[in-house]
Amino acid sequence: MNLVFKALSDPTRRRVLQLLRQRPMSAGELSAHFAVSKPTMSAHFSVLQTAGLIEAEKNGRTILYRLKMSVLEDALLAFTHTLGWNLEPKSRDNVTRMAANSRHKLHPAKEEV
Amino acid sequence: MNLVFKALSDPTRRRVLQLLRQRPMSAGELSAHFAVSKPTMSAHFSVLQTAGLIEAEKNGRTILYRLKMSVLEDALLAFTHTLGWNLEPKSRDNVTRMAANSRHKLHPAKEEV
DNA sequence: ACAATTATTAGATAATTAGCTAAATATAGA
DNA sequence: TCTATATTTAGCTAATTATCTAATAATTGT
Numbered sequence: 001m002n003l004v005f006k007a008l009s010d011p012t013r014r015r016v017l018q019l020l021r022q023r024p025m026s027a028g029e030l031s032a033h034f035a036v037s038k039p040t041m042s043a044h045f046s047v048l049q050t051a052g053l054i055e056a057e058k059n060g061r062t063i064l065y066r067l068k069m070s071v072l073e074d075a076l077l078a079f080t081h082t083l084g085w086n087l088e089p090k091s092r093d094n095v096t097r098m099a100a101n102s103r104h105k106l107h108p109a110k111e112e113v
Numbered sequence: 114m115n116l117v118f119k120a121l122s123d124p125t126r127r128r129v130l131q132l133l134r135q136r137p138m139s140a141g142e143l144s145a146h147f148a149v150s151k152p153t154m155s156a157h158f159s160v161l162q163t164a165g166l167i168e169a170e171k172n173g174r175t176i177l178y179r180l181k182m183s184v185l186e187d188a189l190l191a192f193t194h195t196l197g198w199n200l201e202p203k204s205r206d207n208v209t210r211m212a213a214n215s216r217h218k219l220h221p222a223k224e225e226v
Numbered sequence: 227a228c229a230a231t232t233a234t235t236a237g238a239t240a241a242t243t244a245g246c247t248a249a250a251t252a253t254a255g256a
Numbered sequence: 257t258c259t260a261t262a263t264t265t266a267g268c269t270a271a272t273t274a275t276c277t278a279a280t281a282a283t284t285g286t
Binding site (some may be wrong): 117139140141144151152155156159173174175182 | 234236
């Protein structure tokens with residue numbers, strides 16, 4: 001859980017997760033959304049991956065990153081639970097909505113969400 | 114929101130929040146739960162306070178810290194919302210406990226995003 | 227006024243972090 | 257094979273962080 005919270009402490013990384021919510025994206029595509037260098041982004045991906053929040057799938061010369069929502073979910077629920085704050089996912093149709101969302105938007109370029 | 118996530122990135126500070134969930138406690142009482150020096154704890158309290166997660170009330174020579182649950186709630190819900198993950202409070206007794214805990218300002222200090 | 231108590235501020239340090247450029251690796255296509 | 261593309265690794269720096277001890281401030285009780 002500590003790794004997850006450490007990963008979430010950086011705004012760039014939180015935004016990466018938000019972008020990946022829509023659909024899996026390559027390192028390059030993700031990087032295009034930010035004003036920092038690719039090596040810096042690569043380091044962010046590494047932090048997210050070590051925390052278990054994203055996973056990588058190599059395809060040819062690109063690497064596709066995808067969000068592992070369940071890990072985020074587990075960490076946040078565990079934490080809020082220790083605060084006696086019992087949250088629960090509203091419903092399973094998050095998943096459906098997420099899938100439905102994952103079309104459009106080839107280049108949001110700036111602020112997302 | 115960034116200050117909140119930064120504050121949550123340290124396990125000592127998360128634990129402080131958990132302790133304060135039960136009841137407000139003085140700096141000394143909180144510090145007694147940890148293996149670090151009091152000045153170090155004082156710095157942690159400062160980070161939490163700057164993030165708006167706790168508030169201080171000076172009483173004689175002690176300082177009573179209390180959790181501001183609503184600020185934590187706002188930040189976490191805002192974040193999960195950007196992930197399309199709609200959480201909602203489930204149990205009623207948070208509310209009761211929070212009410213019991215304090216006069217809990219309806220309008221917490223604003224914080225940058 | 228003095229001593230004890232509670233907590234902070236000051237000042238230092240070691241470790242971590244986010245950022246950069248340049249170089250290396252791996253793959254795809256001509 | 258050569259070149260372009262996609263991404264990471266290496267190596268560096270500046271800023272931030274968590275920690276410590278010592279000193280200071282504020283308050284209480286004798």
